[in-house]
Amino acid sequence: MEHPEDQKQYWDKKATNTTFSTPLDLDIFKAHVSQQATILDIGCGYGRIMDQLCQQGFTGITGVDFSWEMVNLGKSSFPGLNFAQAGPALPFRDQSFDAVVLMAVLTCIPDDTHQQRLMDEISRVLRKNGILYITDFMINTDQRNRERYNRCDRGPYGVFELEDGAVLRHHSRDHMVQLTNAFGEILFKETVFATMHRNRSNGFYYIGKKQGI
Numbered sequence: 001m002e003h004p005e006d007q008k009q010y011w012d013k014k015a016t017n018t019t020f021s022t023p024l025d026l027d028i029f030k031a032h033v034s035q036q037a038t039i040l041d042i043g044c045g046y047g048r049i050m051d052q053l054c055q056q057g058f059t060g061i062t063g064v065d066f067s068w069e070m071v072n073l074g075k076s077s078f079p080g081l082n083f084a085q086a087g088p089a090l091p092f093r094d095q096s097f098d099a100v101v102l103m104a105v106l107t108c109i110p111d112d113t114h115q116q117r118l119m120d121e122i123s124r125v126l127r128k129n130g131i132l133y134i135t136d137f138m139i140n141t142d143q144r145n146r147e148r149y150n151r152c153d154r155g156p157y158g159v160f161e162l163e164d165g166a167v168l169r170h171h172s173r174d175h176m177v178q179l180t181n182a183f184g185e186i187l188f189k190e191t192v193f194a195t196m197h198r199n200r201s202n203g204f205y206y207i208g209k210k211q212g213i
């Protein structure tokens with residue numbers, strides 16, 4: 001299930017019966033992104049976070065997801081919001097957004113190469129000094145997680161397989177430092193939150209700024 005086409009099919013199926021729960025830290029987000037900013041929510045699912053931001057007065061939000069079913073569910077749930085089917089390549093001009101939101105998307109991309117491709121696309125569509133906000137999962141040390149990381153031979157430590165066929169990834173701090181090295185890190189805050197299967201997991205909030213001339 002490493003290939004993006006297989007993953008699309010998995011998330012298409014999930015669109016009928018999943019409620020996402022990974023939290024957006026609004027205080028952190030609002031401290032770095034203005035309500036007038038153009039914001040791209042990549043892997044937006046059915047638009048949960050877009051709706052939350054809209055209710056907080058953010059006006060320039062676009063959401064993309066590579067799953068048609070997620071996008072269709074989003075369009076019917078939140079008809080006033082702006083959805084498009086896209087990914088991994090993004091159909092937007094260079095430097096066309098002030099901020100990018102990436103909520104529980106890296107966890108769906110088990111291998112380094114595809115994660116790096118996504119980060120390269122984010123760098124391309126963000127304007128200089130644009131903000132990247134990430135919430136995602138970190139490696140856990142409890143027995144259940146250690147056993148499933150060790151059982152899985154589909155990628156680096158932290159990758160694991162669910163019974164329904166999904167291959168997911170929890171990340172080390174070192175990996176996140178490397179993956180975001182094109183950005184200037186403003187904040188990395190570790191936390192614990194609920195997963196979509198109602199377990200607890202280590203996680204993090206990240207804010208970075210696009211560097212360069």
Ligand SMILES: C[S@@+](CC[C@H](N)C(=O)[O-])C[C@H]1O[C@@H](n2cnc3c(N)ncnc32)[C@H](O)[C@@H]1O
Nearest residue numbers: 011020043044045048065066067087088103104
């Ligand atoms: C765990 S869900 C989170 C959805 C949403 N961000 C939220 O927090 O409510 C991950 C979503 O990312 C999408 N996705 C995964 N990889 C993607 C990619 N490379 N490009 C676009 N969407 C992607 C999946 O289809 C799925 O809807």
